[in-house]
Amino acid sequence: xxxxxxxxxxxxxxxxxxxxxxxxxxxxxxxxxxxxxxxxxxxxxxxxxxxxxxxxxxxxxxxxxxxxxxxxxxxxxxxxxxxxxxxxxxxxxxxxxxxxxxxxxxxxxxxxxxxxxxxxxxxxxxxxxxxxxxxxxxxxxxxxxxxxxxxxxxxxxx
Ligand code: ADP
Numbered sequence: 670x671x672x673x674x675x676x677x678x679x680x681x682x683x684x685x686x687x688x689x690x691x692x693x694x695x696x697x698x699x700x701x702x703x704x705x706x707x708x709x710x711x712x713x714x715x716x717x718x719x720x721x722x723x724x725x726x727x728x729x730x731x732x733x734x735x736x737x738x739x740x741x742x743x744x745x746x747x748x749x750x751x752x753x754x755x756x757x758x759x760x761x762x763x764x765x766x767x768x769x770x771x772x773x774x775x776x777x778x779x780x781x782x783x784x785x786x787x788x789x790x791x792x793x794x795x796x797x798x799x800x801x802x803x804x805x806x807x808x809x810x811x812x813x814x815x816x817x818x819x820x821x822x823x824x825x826x827x
Pocket of ligand 1: 677679680683685689757758759787792794795796797
């Protein structure tokens with residue numbers, strides 16, 4: 670059994686995240702979506718709401734498990750019995766931060782690997798922060814997020 674943790678703030682989950690999750694489900698036996706409480710990032714959506722949206726988007730994917738976490742990522746990964754951490758890479762601009770994170774995480778937990786997947790190109794420019802910005806200004810985000818997320822964005826920015 671090979672298990673991977675895909676951690677993120679998912680504020681909110683986008684079609685880009687969903688694309689990465691679908692790819693991971695083809696490679697791993699268990700894909701654990703770690704929804705980070707991440708108070709330092711001051712998420713727009715509360716943890717429970719982010720978890721609920723992730724759950725709705727991944728409905729019907731038997732290999733996918735959803736778990737909120739408040740601790741150090743590598744402690745969470747060990748607790749879950751996973752062998753690897755998954756991150757998405759959209760562009761070269763993601764690389765520097767992700768490389769730093771992967772190096773630090775290797776230092777903290779040498780037995781855990783970080784694996785990167787790239788999304789289909791039509792998702793490469795989507796980010797949660799841009800989606801929030803567009804929604805806040807009344808723009809159409811239907812192309813970028815699941816209808817459940819679209820409704821949640823409409824409710825929060827009404
Ligand atoms: P974090 O706050 O940990 O960066 P995010 O929810 O913003 O959490 O992102 C989680 C992971 O998903 C990160 O590795 C990020 O690069 C990746 N990601 C975000 N948007 C996309 C996308 N459109 N396509 C592929 N990967 C993405």
